[in-house]
Amino acid sequence: MIPNIATVIPAAGVGKRMQADRPKQYLDLCGATVLEQTVRRLQQVSVLQQFYIAVSPDDPYYPALSFLQQGCFQRVQGGTERANSVLNALQQINAEQYPWVLVHDAARPVVRLADVQMLIEHCLAQNVGGILATPVRDTMKRGTSQIEQTVERSGLWHAYTPQLFPTALLRTALTDALCAGVAVTDEASAMEWAGHPVLLVPGHADNIKITQAEDLALARFYLERN
Numbered sequence: 050m051i052p053n054i055a056t057v058i059p060a061a062g063v064g065k066r067m068q069a070d071r072p073k074q075y076l077d078l079c080g081a082t083v084l085e086q087t088v089r090r091l092q093q094v095s096v097l098q099q100f101y102i103a104v105s106p107d108d109p110y111y112p113a114l115s116f117l118q119q120g121c122f123q124r125v126q127g128g129t130e131r132a133n134s135v136l137n138a139l140q141q142i143n144a145e146q147y148p149w150v151l152v153h154d155a156a157r158p159v160v161r162l163a164d165v166q167m168l169i170e171h172c173l174a175q176n177v178g179g180i181l182a183t184p185v186r187d188t189m190k191r192g193t194s195q196i197e198q199t200v201e202r203s204g205l206w207h208a209y210t211p212q213l214f215p216t217a218l219l220r221t222a223l224t225d226a227l228c229a230g231v232a233v234t235d236e237a238s239a240m241e242w243a244g245h246p247v248l249l250v251p252g253h254a255d256n257i258k259i260t261q262a263e264d265l266a267l268a269r270f271y272l273e274r275n
């Protein structure tokens with residue numbers, strides 16, 4: 050019996066690096082917005098029933114989204130940083146009704162359903178939170194205008210989303226980490242800081258985050274492929 054899983058989609062960013070005329074989650078991707086494509090993808094995972102979408106308070110695009118006619122979407126106020134947006138959503142979730150929460154970036158519309166299902170199965174089987182990730186494949190360098198160091202890449206991973214955690218644990222860890230001034234760029238970093246184990250679940254590297262202009266063409270390719 051799979052417990053109820055709430056889904057949080059942080060979609061309150063401005064998309065600075067994309068340099069487009071609107072936030073990247075509202076750019077067109079194969080005839081729908083990036084956010085609509087992401088929601089369509091996640092809605093194919095049957096255990097994901099209730100969605101909390103964190104959007105900017107002055108977001109003019111949200112009311113026109115096609116999925117809003119369905120009753121399982123709750124708008125949540127986005128925050129100054131992604132972590133604040135996620136925490137605002139977590140504070141709306143009844144952890145007894147939804148003991149687990151899956152957080153997935155609006156900017157990752159081509160995640161494979163099989164990878165999402167694998168993350169859910171692994172985490173629930175071990176009763177431990179986890180993230181989709183993929184091992185680093187390139188030689189990694191540290192530096193600015195010239196190389197200062199080659200970083201050992203064995204055991205180095207790209208962290209993706211979805212990230213799946215017990216709702217109450219994540220809410221507490223995120224609250225405490227932000228209060229402590231910890232740099233939280235993903236949910237796992239708050240859970241790590243709080244001392245909780247986090248599973249690394251290998252996923253496909255085509256689970257790209259649309260960040261810069263060239264990512265949109267790649268996302269289009271992946272979306273049209275399957």
Ligand SMILES: Nc1ccn([C@@H]2O[C@H](COP(=O)(O)OP(=O)(O)OP(=O)(O)O)[C@@H](O)[C@H]2O)c(=O)n1
Nearest residue numbers: 059060061062063064065066129130131155156
């Ligand atoms: N205050 C914020 C910042 C980001 N996000 C969301 O978090 C996801 C990943 O963040 P990122 O790729 O950094 O998006 P942006 O912050 O919009 O990008 P940029 O840093 O280029 O402005 C995106 O779906 C974005 O909408 C959010 O909900 N609230």
Ligand SMILES: C[C@](O)(CO)[C@H](O)COP(=O)(O)O
Nearest residue numbers: 131154208209210234235258
């Ligand atoms: C959460 C995340 O997608 C993990 O890779 C990533 O950190 C989000 O992007 P950001 O630029 O750090 O907000």
